[in-house]
Amino acid sequence: MKVGSSSLTTAAGGLDSDRVDALVDVLARTRAAGTEVVLVSSGAIAAGLAPLGLSERPRDLARQQAAACVGQGLLVARYTASFAxxxxxxxxxxLTADDVSRRAHYRNAYRALVQVLAMGALPVVNENDTVATAEIKFGDNDRLAALVAHLVRADLLVLLSDVDGLYDGDPARPGSRRLREVRGRLDLAGIEVDSPGNSGLGTGGMVTKVEAARIATDAGIPVVLAAARHAADALAGRETGTHFLRTGHRAADHLLWLEHASSPCGAVRLTAQAVRxxxxxxxxxxxxxxxCVEGGFAAGDPVELLDERGQVVARGISSLDARELLRLQGRSTREVVPHDDLVPLPGAIASPVPEPARVRIRIRSAAEFARAASGGERSGQ
Incomplete structure (x- = not known):
């Protein structure tokens, strides 16, 4: 379950004890029924605003880090007391984005989460805003929650919001309709999802939740997007919010990392046939x-695979370094990216491989054949 800042804090920025306790009540009952729970919780920066005398979320990274430094301790202390x-x-x-963009760190995060669960504790996951820089931030916890859901092999991802689901327009606009079920990308055609949250305390909006739902459902994990006050209904399987049906099957951990969390170290441009x-x-x-080979990547690094126009069609883990590939490109049958280390990106369309032109000529005699051949040469056929 992922919960955002707006569902945990007061308008002034401090933690709302009643809201935290209400969420913990739901999660504790779910856990008591035998279901393992992982909580991805925002709120560190928001919790640190009031103690530091800030009236609103700062825009500069340094003060955000300071607020997170103060607020993260308060957030975890409040959860600890409430779950007690x-x-x-x-x-x-x-976690920072760096922890999941590097493959070894990704495995470490998996082991930590699994061990905490195995020892009977409830993991509370958050982005490490205190040390995260602009270059290595997730930007919101929705995407982080989708990656964590895959890491722990979750059966369900619940995204809590201050809105009770996904609407086909601005929820505040008369006539907007809540989508009860999303079966795939076609159901989202024409849907407006670019509005941020209403509180001004968080960073995510509906667009990040829809993207997180896509990551999870593509990996075989269904998603429920619901209002925080309906958390119990979402976990109990009762009709609430918007239910995103799974659209794919669980991928290997390294393929999900490769598609959604890796930082490519270079790029490789391909022929039309290789793109296909x-x-x-x-x-x-x-x-x-x-x-064409771009960048100074080493063997084992993730790389982007481009078509002839420079558009990214896939990512892969290169088995060769850039220098070696430069010597072999266009003429060797050496594997650059093995089949098992390759992931096409959504919407990637293989460039068509043009068929050679064919000309039919009916031949009745050797003389006609000679005339047809010479005419064909002159016409370029």
């Missing part, structure tokens, strides 16, 4: 299909 009413221990896990191969995952990428 049920005898539940809380374990804090702070990687976009349809019909085989590995061979050096013969490479036309």
């Amino acid at each position: 009413r049920y005898g539940v221990r809380v374990g804090q896990i702070l 191969t990687v976009a349809q995952r019909t085989g590995p990428l061979l050096a013969a299909g490479v036309t």
Whole structure:
């Protein structure tokens, strides 16, 4: 379950004890029924505003980090006290985008989450805003929640909001309709999802929640987007909010990391035939299909795979370094990206491979054949 700042804090920026307790009541009952729970919680920066005398969320990174430094302790202390009413221990896990963009760190995050659950504690996950820089921030916890859901092999991702679901327009506008179910991307055609949250205390909006839902459902995890006050209904499977049905199957951990969390170290431009191969995952990428190498990546680094126009069609983990690939490109059958380390990106369309022109000529005699051949040469056919 992911909960945002606006669902935990007062308008002034401090933690709302009643809201925190209400959420903990729901999660504790769910846990007592035998379901493992991981909580991805925003609120550190918002909780630190009032103690530092700030009336609103600062825009500069340094003061955001200072607010997070003060607020994160208050946030976890409040969760610890509230869950203690049920005898539940809380374990804090702070992550930056760097922790999931590097493959080794990604595995470390997985081991930490699994061990905390195995030892009977409830993980409270948040972005480490105190040390995260603008270059390595998730930007919001919705995407983080989707990645964590995959890490722990969750059966359900619940995204709590200050809005009771996804609407086909501005929820405040008369006539806007709540979508009860989303089966895939086509159901979202024409839907306005670019408005931020209403509180001004968080960073995410509906667009980040829809993107998080896409990440999770593509990996085989259904998602419920609901208002925080309906958290119990969402966890109990009762009709509430918007239900995003899963659209894919669980991918290997490294493929989800590769698609959604990796930081490519270079790029490789491909022939039209190679684009077709990687976009349809019909085989590995061979050096013969490479036309250009960009960046100084090493073997084992993630790279972007581009079509002839420079558009990204896939990501892969290169088995060769850039220098070696430069020597082999266009003429070798060495594998650049194995089939199992390749992930096409959504919407990637393989460039068409043009068929050679064909000309039919009916031949009745050797003389006609000679005339047709010579005419064909003159016409360029």
